[in-house]
Amino acid sequence: MIKVIKVKDQVEGGKKALEIFSEAKNNGVRVFGLATGSTPVTTYEQLVKSDLDFSNDISVNLDEYVGLSKDNPQSYAYYMHEHLFKHKPFKHSYLPNGMAKDSSLECQRYNQILEDNHVGLQLLGIGRNGHIGFNEPGTDINEKTHRVALTPSTIEANARFFEDENEVPKYAYSMGIGSIMNADAILLEAFGKKKAQAVKAMIDGEVTPDVPASILQKHPNVTVIVDEEAGGLLD
Numbered sequence: 001m002i003k004v005i006k007v008k009d010q011v012e013g014g015k016k017a018l019e020i021f022s023e024a025k026n027n028g029v030r031v032f033g034l035a036t037g038s039t040p041v042t043t044y045e046q047l048v049k050s051d052l053d054f055s056n057d058i059s060v061n062l063d064e065y066v067g068l069s070k071d072n073p074q075s076y077a078y079y080m081h082e083h084l085f086k087h088k089p090f091k092h093s094y095l096p097n098g099m100a101k102d103s104s105l106e107c108q109r110y111n112q113i114l115e116d117n118h119v120g121l122q123l124l125g126i127g128r129n130g131h132i133g134f135n136e137p138g139t140d141i142n143e144k145t146h147r148v149a150l151t152p153s154t155i156e157a158n159a160r161f162f163e164d165e166n167e168v169p170k171y172a173y174s175m176g177i178g179s180i181m182n183a184d185a186i187l188l189e190a191f192g193k194k195k196a197q198a199v200k201a202m203i204d205g206e207v208t209p210d211v212p213a214s215i216l217q218k219h220p221n222v223t224v225i226v227d228e229e230a231g232g233l234l235d
Ligand SMILES: N[C@@H]1[C@@H](O)[C@H](O)[C@@H](COP(=O)(O)O)O[C@@H]1O
Pocket: 035, 036, 037, 038, 039, 040, 062, 063, 124, 125, 126, 127, 128, 132, 133, 134, 154
């Protein structure tokens, strides 16, 4: 079941998300699945300003670029440190290791982490083509952590964070849709006009691997926060 919360803009969205994080903590959630990109920035701002204490909690991130180390400013590890962890440290924060030598061992390691740390609340953004994490259209819905070849549209969308499109990594490690669906609760945020089609397809479209986020219709506890633009095509 997908519950939709419409907000005015991304700042209001961050405030709503803070309420959901607070409630989860009050309900005993101790493992938080976290996401990167421009979407959750206001959520992390709100978490940082809040009095929530994560120092006894665990975070597990969705994905990381292959080939970027954690001190590369474009890596998701760096992003998480800057936006959240340096202000609000967790007891342990896990991300896939973009520099791992053996990708299948890295996926196994991450799957074990997810087994040992069952995610209570998973935060998600959504790609313009409906991807979640880096699960591009066509991904097997049962997949666990895997190494993904990014689609040209995702590479292009992410190029804005890099000086040159050629520097955008072509591969990433990502929790699979199966791993994401394992979370007890999911909070997906989408802001801006560019997300409107994907949001419509996720909520009102058929459940299909062509729109990976549409599988969330089958999850028992999903909340979607949209601003006026991203929710603009919803009934
Ligand atoms: N792997 C990330 C996703 O986790 C994110 O949801 C998506 C949208 O990014 P943004 O929030 O910047 O629009 O981009 C990337 O592909």
